[in-house]
Amino acid sequence: DVKVTQSSRYLVKRTGEKVFLECVQDMDHENMFWYRQDPGLGLRLIYFSYDVKMKEKGDIPEGYSVSREKKERFSLILESASTNQTSMYLCASRPRGRGRADTQYFGPGTRLTVL
Amino acid sequence: AQSVTQLDSQVPVFEEAPVELRCNYSSSVSVYLFWYVQYPNQGLQLLLKYLSGSTLVKGINGFEAEFNKSQTSFHLRKPSVHISDTAEYFCAVSVQAGTALIFGKGTTLSVSS
Numbered sequence: 001d002v003k004v005t006q007s008s009r010y011l012v013k014r015t016g017e018k019v020f021l022e023c024v025q026d027m028d029h030e031n032m033f034w035y036r037q038d039p040g041l042g043l044r045l046i047y048f049s050y051d052v053k054m055k056e057k058g059d060i061p062e063g064y065s066v067s068r069e070k071k072e073r074f075s076l077i078l079e080s081a082s083t084n085q086t087s088m089y090l091c092a093s094r095p096r097g098r099g100r101a102d103t104q105y106f107g108p109g110t111r112l113t114v115l
Numbered sequence: 116a117q118s119v120t121q122l123d124s125q126v127p128v129f130e131e132a133p134v135e136l137r138c139n140y141s142s143s144v145s146v147y148l149f150w151y152v153q154y155p156n157q158g159l160q161l162l163l164k165y166l167s168g169s170t171l172v173k174g175i176n177g178f179e180a181e182f183n184k185s186q187t188s189f190h191l192r193k194p195s196v197h198i199s200d201t202a203e204y205f206c207a208v209s210v211q212a213g214t215a216l217i218f219g220k221g222t223t224l225s226v227s228s
Contacts, residue, residue: 033215042220106158
């Protein structure tokens, strides 16, 4: 069965801290994505990666960076957390094979609170 | 630029009533269309998708959607809802230029008895 896991369901951090959100998929998918979800705004793409060490900016990359050293793992990094980064963060993966027609599989999400 | 508009942010209905969640998209190229559901405190899961062929698509949990190219719409329907259908529903489009889905802002479906 398809599985995308995220390292934490809930996380509380202080302003200025460096924060790592980890995502692991066990489906050998080439493409991985990070979204943030806010009430009334839906899901907005932060970054995506189409291969190891490859990354592309999404719609709202400011204040974030990513790392993909292994195919199964895609990390989202908040270099210096701020209160406006309090949100739900969702990771997803998708195979390259059929391209844009393929389903994106989502993890359960990490609810981050920055105090 | 491509975009997805979900016309209703909240839809309250009574159990066993029919429901329609509306979705319109704008795109100058051909698209693939998706509906995802998010139950409370969970990630998103696929309800159904339109790739090509028949414009009426059936998904899980008794949901279906109809692709209407002239109206650029992909409305989600269920003839009789259950309490357990209470969730947030997202319409999404996959376009030619990128590899990520573009999501609408979501519709919260609240089913009460």
